[in-house]
Structures are given as C-alpha cells and as structure tokens.
Amino acid sequence: MKGKTVVVLINDPGNAGTDTTLFKGKEMTYYGRWMYKYEVAARHGATGLVIIHDTKPASYPWTVVQSSNGGAKLHPQTPDHGASKVALEGWITLDAAKQLFTAAGLKYDDLYAAANKPGFKGKDLGLSLTTTLHNKITYKTSKNVVAMLPGTSRPNEYIIYSAHWDHLGIGPAVAGDSIYNGALDNASGCAGLLAIANGFVQAKQKPGRSIVFLAVTGEEQGLLGSDYYAQHPIFPLKNTVADINMDELLAFGPMRDVTITGYGQSDLDDYARTAAKEQNRYVIPYQHPETGSFYRSDHFSFAKVGVPALYASGSFDSRLHGKAFAEQQREEFEAKNYHQPSDQFNPKWDLRGAAQDARLLFSIGQQLASETTFPQWKAGSEFRAVRLKSRPQ
Numbered sequence: 592m593k594g595k596t597v598v599v600l601i602n603d604p605g606n607a608g609t610d611t612t613l614f615k616g617k618e619m620t621y622y623g624r625w626m627y628k629y630e631v632a633a634r635h636g637a638t639g640l641v642i643i644h645d646t647k648p649a650s651y652p653w654t655v656v657q658s659s660n661g662g663a664k665l666h667p668q669t670p671d672h673g674a675s676k677v678a679l680e681g682w683i684t685l686d687a688a689k690q691l692f693t694a695a696g697l698k699y700d701d702l703y704a705a706a707n708k709p710g711f712k713g714k715d716l717g718l719s720l721t722t723t724l725h726n727k728i729t730y731k732t733s734k735n736v737v738a739m740l741p742g743t744s745r746p747n748e749y750i751i752y753s754a755h756w757d758h759l760g761i762g763p764a765v766a767g768d769s770i771y772n773g774a775l776d777n778a779s780g781c782a783g784l785l786a787i788a789n790g791f792v793q794a795k796q797k798p799g800r801s802i803v804f805l806a807v808t809g810e811e812q813g814l815l816g817s818d819y820y821a822q823h824p825i826f827p828l829k830n831t832v833a834d835i836n837m838d839e840l841l842a843f844g845p846m847r848d849v850t851i852t853g854y855g856q857s858d859l860d861d862y863a864r865t866a867a868k869e870q871n872r873y874v875i876p877y878q879h880p881e882t883g884s885f886y887r888s889d890h891f892s893f894a895k896v897g898v899p900a901l902y903a904s905g906s907f908d909s910r911l912h913g914k915a916f917a918e919q920q921r922e923e924f925e926a927k928n929y930h931q932p933s934d935q936f937n938p939k940w941d942l943r944g945a946a947q948d949a950r951l952l953f954s955i956g957q958q959l960a961s962e963t964t965f966p967q968w969k970a971g972s973e974f975r976a977v978r979l980k981s982r983p984q
Contacts, residue, residue, distance in 0.1 A: 593636035619883030639679030650882035754780035755810030780837035798960035817889035836890035840945035846905025897978030
C-alpha cells in the first residue's frame with residue numbers, strides 16, 4: 592500500500608449478509624470501524640484512505656459524516672505529531688464511489704459482491720487522486736472530569752460510571768442554526784451520571800467498593816477521553832470491577848426492554864437481567880448489531896484494556912406504545928437529530944424512561960459494590976485474554 596490512496600467499504604465483510612461465517616456475520620466487529628481502517632492503512636504505508644459511505648450499513652446519513660468531519664478535528668498528541676498517520680483521511684458518498692469505479696472501467700456492484708467473499712484482493716483502479724489540504728494546527732488541552740466516592744470496606748476496588756460531556760460545538764449551519772447542542776447525545780448521559788452520583792451520596796448504606804464518576808471528553812472525535820483514561824488510569828485497571836456507560840438516555844417514555852449493546856460479552860448481562868426483573872422489564876441484545884454500536888461509545892475503551900463494560904438502556908419496546916413506536920422514534924432521531932443542531936432540549940420529552948434506566952444502572956452498581964467477586968468476560972469474548980493477564984482467575 593505504500594504511496595497509494597486506498598478506497599474501502601464501510602463495516603466488515605459479514606455485514607453484507609452473503610456469508611454469516613465471515614467475522615461475526617451480520618454483527619459488526621471492531622475491524623469494521625473507521626478508526627481501525629485508518630490505523631491499518633497507516634501501518635501499511637498508505638498515503639490516503641477514502642471510506643465509501645453507505646447509509647444503511649452505517650446506520651447514519653451522510654449529513655452525520657459532514658457534521659462530524661466538516662470542521663476542526665481533535666487528535667491525541669503523539670511524539671511524532673501525527674506523522675505516522677495517513678496524509679489524507681476522508682469519506683465519499685456511495686454515488687461518488689460508483690462514478691469513481693465507472694471512471695476506472697469497473698462496476699461498483701460487482702466489486703462490492705466480490706469484496707464480501709473470502710479470498711478477495713484489492714484492485715488497482717489505475718486512477719490518481721490530486722488534492723491540496725491547508726491545515727492550521729493548534730494545541731489545546733481538554734479535560735476528563737473525575738469524582739470518586741470512597742468505598743467503606745473495599746476502597747481499593749473501583750466501579751466506574753462513564754458518560755461523555757463533549758459534543759460537536761459550532762458546525763455547519765442547518766436551517767440557520769450552527770450550534771450542535773448534544774442534548775440527548777450526550778447531555779442526557781451526563782444528567783444520568785450526576786443523578787446516580789447523587790443517589791450514592793444520599794443512600795443510607797454506603798457502597799463497600801469505591802464508585803468513580805467519569806465524564807470524558809472527545810467521544811465524538813473517536814473516544815479520545817475514555818481512551819486516554821484507559822491508557823493512563825487514575826485507579827488500577829486490575830482493581831477496576833466494571834465500567835457502566837451511558838450514551839443517549841432516550842426521551843420517549845418508560846420501556847419494557849433493557850437492550851444490552853454487546854450482549855453475551857460478560858457476566859454483567861446477568862446483573863442487568865436481575866435489575867431488569869425488579870422493574871418488570873426483560874433483557875435483549877441490541878437489535879441492529881450490524882451498526883457496530885458496541886465499538887462506538889466509551890465503554891469500548893475500557894473493554895480494550897480488559898475491564899468488563901456494560902452499555903444498556905431501554906431502546907426497542909415502549910411500555911405505553913409498543914415496539915413499532917420505539918423503532919420509529921429511534922429512526923427519526925437518527926435521521927433528523929443525531930449530530931445535528933436539532934438535538935436540543937424539548938419540553939415535550941417524556942424522561943421517565945431515562946430515569947428508569949438511571950435507577951437500573953444505579954441498582955447494578957449497588958450490587959457490584961456489595962460483592963467481593965469480579966464479573967468476568969465470557970469464554971468467547973475477544974477481551975477475556977487481556978483481563979486474564981492483569982487479573983488471573
């Protein structure tokens with residue numbers, strides 16, 4: 592790949608549904624994430640990487656790519672000041688990609704089908720990309736915000752609650768509005784974080800283990816704040832019991848379901864199931880695994896370093912209006928408000944579901960804090976090995 596500009600598909604081969612034995616079939620893996628594609632392109636010496644955006648498998652429209660990448664981008668500071676990255680990291684629409692392949696005398700649909708089968712090898716398009724980038728580089732510091740409630744009996748063991756406080760700030764104007772408020776994504780999660788912290792402080796029985804409340808920065812730029820914490824932990828990772836993450840507590844009322852993104856990864860599923868029964872709810876896996884949601888929020892930074900992580904909320908079954916209503920509400924938010932200025936507070940929101948989720952996650956933390964054992968990754972989890980290195984069973 593040295594000196595080449597690589598054009599790649601979004602997600603990984605199993606997502607196309609042609610062969611469920613590839614990777615994890617329809618369920619997206621970390622290897623399909625755009626962050627990983629940029630990393631591996633750089634390792635192979637590519638000059639540039641262009642990702643073809645296809646709305647359906649991506650689960651978000653082209654406007655999200657524009658709003659998330661149209662302004663200044665944050666990157667962690669490295670000793671080489673980014674020299675090891677590919678020089679061009681970019682995206683193109685599906686229509687533009689089809690025109691590109693036509694210009695190369697190839698058919699996009701044929702190559703797409705071939706790329707989703709074992710043995711596929713990349714083809715030289717015989718085209719050249721010429722572009723000029725004008726960058727202004729500034730160095731800034733953004734903060735994670737951390738608070739800790741010491742445990743009464745096992746203060747050197749830690750349960751982390753995480754939510755990200757950042758959003759996109761000021762960006763391209765939409766209908767005359769350029770302020771990207773991030774009310775649900777993720778002020779709602781931060782509200783949950785503060786409410787849970789207040790619950791632990793006010794509880795008559797204080798937790799045996801220490802409870803850490805972590806508001807991280809830079810999630811929207813690639814999980815930067817949580818990754819920094821995971822690489823430079825304040826509290827030892829081997830003594831960190833679990834991370835319980837909140838990202839978008841939904842605002843359309845109480846829910847019957849507790850959807851676990853990354854279901855089947857760890858024993859934390861069982862804790863969620865117990866807490867769900869107390870609320871007359873049931874546990875289900877995330878219903879659109881092809882979107883790769885497990886790899887898209889801050890809990891993943893903890894999973895990569897071996898800490899069992901839980902990302903769970905009501906998502907797909909409205910207690911008042913049923914499953915179709917819940918799906919419609921989710922789709923409408925993703926299509927119209929996700930990473931848009933319109934993600935702002937609405938006095939008509941029904942926040943009972945968000946409060947319900949916060950109580951559920953508080954209950955899980957209480958249970959973990961009262962125990963002496965540590966939840967484990969399941970035998971088939973890709974995160975089990977790193978945990979066993981730091982904390983052998």
